[in-house]
Amino acid sequence: MSDLLEHAQDQQRQAVREAAARLLEARSPGYTLPQPFYNDQRLFDLDMKEIFEREWLFAGLSSEIPLKGNFMTMDVGNSPIIIVRGDNGAIHAFHNVCRHRGSRLCSTERGKVAKLVCGYHKWTYELDGRLLFAGSDMGTTFDTSEYGLHPVHVRSAGGMLFINLAEQPENCEPFFKTLEFYLKPYDMENVKVAASSSIIEEGNWKLVIENNRECYHCDGSHPELLNTLQEFDDTDDPRATEAYKALVAKKQADWDAEKVPYQLVRFGRRNRMTRTPLLEGTVSMTTDGTPACKKLLGRLQSPDMGSLRILNLPNSWNHFMGDHAVVFQVDPIGPLKTRVTTKWLVHKDAVEGVDYDLAKLRKVWDATNDQDRQLVEENQRGVNSSAYQPGPYSATFEFGVVDFVDWYAERMQEALKGQQEPHLQLA
CATH class of the missing domain: 3.90.380.10 (Naphthalene 1,2-dioxygenase Alpha Subunit; Chain A, domain 1)
Structure with a gap:
């Protein structure tokens, strides 16, 4: 039964991706996006997966976590994230999820801790994500080294913090290096x-x-x-x-x-x-x-x-x-x-x-x-109206919007490459 359900869900996700690819291919450059890109839950979920879980996101400031043990939290869609200052000034980021039963470790926006301790069953992690303590009830063969926190890529550039949830993030070093140069006087x-x-x-x-x-x-x-x-x-x-x-x-x-x-x-x-x-x-x-x-x-x-x-x-x-x-x-x-x-x-x-x-x-x-x-x-x-149709941007006044929408469409189309002809209608 579970295999059938998973297969049905995979088919539905594939159908959404195919329909989104078709809508982007058919859109008129220089116009606002088709309606579903602004109000459809399925396309919002796709945005989170293909944009917000892949791009470098501004997350805060290094000065907000100045000392060892200072942390801040944020959510990227359904994924809670923690950013913490560790030994020797190092900044770490992790999925804010205990490796035991998945409870959030830190429930406040910011704070200061000696260790990261899950409030549910007291599993305890070092600030670099290593599991230190899981209790004697886990048995003698339990290997703590296999249950560290799942890391998230983090980059400090000129005092601004950026995170990336992808396994292999895009290389944005030229931007980060330039940002450091521009922010150095501050x-x-x-x-x-x-x-x-x-x-x-x-x-x-x-x-x-x-x-x-x-x-x-x-x-x-x-x-x-x-x-x-x-x-x-x-x-x-x-x-x-x-x-x-x-x-x-x-x-x-x-x-x-x-x-x-x-x-x-x-x-x-x-x-x-x-x-x-x-x-x-x-x-x-x-x-x-x-x-x-x-x-x-x-x-x-x-x-x-x-x-x-x-x-x-x-x-x-x-x-x-x-x-x-x-x-x-x-x-x-x-x-x-x-x-x-x-x-x-x-x-x-x-x-x-x-x-x-x-x-x-x-x-x-x-x-x-x-x-x-x-x-x-x-x-x-x-x-949201049934009367909505994509409208033209002003090339003179709204060139920045055109740049954004073109960037978004290009990134989504790149992520959706190779999709089949759609069999689900979103508009």
């Missing part, structure tokens, strides 16, 4: 999280990313953000004005003097980083454009660093300024639900109420996040 080991928020957006994760990858909507939706934000990422933007290009040249001369990198660097469609000025006369993403924190990050001597923008698909975008940074993490929960976590970073020695005011630090992005939540949720409600 001395990320010596920052702290001044504030953190997690909001639930009732929308598909791809709609969350699409919304982030364009500022077509900014003028009518983000008054607080546009007090300081340039709509252009760089001078390659087809809408970039001559005034903006002149400001970029002026600021790049200042940044050369500070010896901080600013050039636009792309790694395919997946990763990019660039430093771009804020509006002239402003230096920080605050409502009045003045610094949110008196104590600057790292070795920086001026707050006027513009915004170092870092994109890591599929789950993160970031803004690094002279006085503080704002980092974002996207975690899909279901086909119609996504968690967006925002962290505001300041120098670790900055004192709240002395060096920074928390309300001022948070105001712009708290407002912007809520505005984006409403936009994504309204987008999702419309996409």
